[in-house]
Amino acid sequence: MGSIDPPKSEDNGSATAAVDLKSIAADGMPPLPAKQSNGTVTEPDAASKRRKASMLPLEVGTRVMCRWRDGKYHPVKVIERRKLGPNGLCDYEYYVHYTEFNRRLDEWVKLEQLDLDSVETVVDEKVEDKVTGLKMTRHQKRKIDETHVEGHEELDAASLREHEEFTKVKNIATIELGRYEIETWYFSPFPPEYNDCSKLYFCEFCLNFMKRKEQLQRHMRKCDLKHPPGDEIYRSGTLSMFEVDGKKNKVYGQNLCYLAKLFLDHKTLYYDVDLFLFYILCECDDRGCHMVGYFSKEKHSEESYNLACILTLPPYQRKGYGKFLIAFSYELSKKEGKVGTPERPLSDLGLLSYKGYWTRVLLDILKKHKGNISIKELSDMTAIKADDILNTLQSLDLIQYRKGQHVICADPKVLDRHLKAAGRGGLEVDVSKLIWTPYREQG
Ligand code: ACO
Numbered sequence: 001m002g003s004i005d006p007p008k009s010e011d012n013g014s015a016t017a018a019v020d021l022k023s024i025a026a027d028g029m030p031p032l033p034a035k036q037s038n039g040t041v042t043e044p045d046a047a048s049k050r051r052k053a054s055m056l057p058l059e060v061g062t063r064v065m066c067r068w069r070d071g072k073y074h075p076v077k078v079i080e081r082r083k084l085g086p087n088g089l090c091d092y093e094y095y096v097h098y099t100e101f102n103r104r105l106d107e108w109v110k111l112e113q114l115d116l117d118s119v120e121t122v123v124d125e126k127v128e129d130k131v132t133g134l135k136m137t138r139h140q141k142r143k144i145d146e147t148h149v150e151g152h153e154e155l156d157a158a159s160l161r162e163h164e165e166f167t168k169v170k171n172i173a174t175i176e177l178g179r180y181e182i183e184t185w186y187f188s189p190f191p192p193e194y195n196d197c198s199k200l201y202f203c204e205f206c207l208n209f210m211k212r213k214e215q216l217q218r219h220m221r222k223c224d225l226k227h228p229p230g231d232e233i234y235r236s237g238t239l240s241m242f243e244v245d246g247k248k249n250k251v252y253g254q255n256l257c258y259l260a261k262l263f264l265d266h267k268t269l270y271y272d273v274d275l276f277l278f279y280i281l282c283e284c285d286d287r288g289c290h291m292v293g294y295f296s297k298e299k300h301s302e303e304s305y306n307l308a309c310i311l312t313l314p315p316y317q318r319k320g321y322g323k324f325l326i327a328f329s330y331e332l333s334k335k336e337g338k339v340g341t342p343e344r345p346l347s348d349l350g351l352l353s354y355k356g357y358w359t360r361v362l363l364d365i366l367k368k369h370k371g372n373i374s375i376k377e378l379s380d381m382t383a384i385k386a387d388d389i390l391n392t393l394q395s396l397d398l399i400q401y402r403k404g405q406h407v408i409c410a411d412p413k414v415l416d417r418h419l420k421a422a423g424r425g426g427l428e429v430d431v432s433k434l435i436w437t438p439y440r441e442q443g
């Protein structure tokens, strides 16, 4: 999978400020802040009831406070609504976006979760946006402003609106994959015949997907794969990496893209999987090699991208597999004798993982190195692109401008502090176990 959204900026450091580290919990879900609805009631009961009834059903675009699974109220915006039954106006469900948080938390809620006293009236006058010069409603402007807070900084206003319109409501709610049932995060453009189902059943080996459990069971009796197709290029203990050529395994590549999009927001499905190699990380046991995550890589990248999309499946997240995949992508770049960088835009979790990786790798070298070292030398040693090195060191305040040039200032105590903050090292790639030659076009 690749992105057809061109990167808007080389910089990724700027997006860091928008991600509140504390706001992302272990399950990838930001814990929502405690903000209670004020709940003061001044109107007489009957008048209040009449006023509330007159609001129903709520319009798409309405802003209101909504009770989340933590029992607290948080501001949301109504994205879509659907009728539940033939009865009254209350019989609607609303698809809401929690405006302070990532879209993976968007969900269908019942009317009783909404605090109708907090409904905001929609102002629809035209306002001019100073930055983009676009005429838009105050409503749209606010939407763009708030989305910027969530880590879409690198998308322009028009692509953002288009992206959100097409993907506003999650289509598949859960998937079954191997021994896991997984709640999905985002919309994924499955073929139209899957429009009517909210759960899909995947074969964990060939990634074919089906509407019904019995279909999957029948498939599993016939499917003779016990690991991803392609070549096993790494095996260390129970961990394996398979390289799958999208040209030789088109259906697998496409299935993987459909699956991955459920957890990747602003990546657009790239149907031409021929142009990509997929690196599938598996945990192996006597039942087979079970996919944990993957990354894709363009066969030829003009922008020196060494990774297009990266995903750790939710049941396996926060265990160090993401860092393993990132480290692996740089090991491949080293073997190619090239520097590399991930395709932009990075998601909030992608940026966190990369920042952590870059910090750890660079500071480990700086700690051990005696004497001066240049960005170029660091880049040659790590295959990390010079821009990413400069941004990382700048964001850690380790670069000073002295006598007309940038110098790296590496006080051991400061390095230790940053290294501690960068978290655990993750699973190591044992390079001696990597058997791989760079891609070469055949024929
Ligand atoms: N909350 C807080 N910090 C987090 C979280 C989280 N939920 N997830 C990752 N991090 C940070 C932490 O610093 C973590 O290190 P630590 O556990 O030592 O503190 C570090 O990132 C990486 O942790 P790993 O366990 O190595 O990474 P993981 O296996 O969870 O995978 C990944 C990271 C791939 C980004 C995963 O979150 C994911 O698949 N997300 C959904 C898809 C996505 O956003 N992909 C990146 C898109 S950008 C691109 O593709 C180029």
Ligand code: ZN
Pocket (backbone or CB within 6 Å): 203, 204, 205, 206, 207, 208, 219, 223, 224, 225
């Ligand atoms: Zn199968």
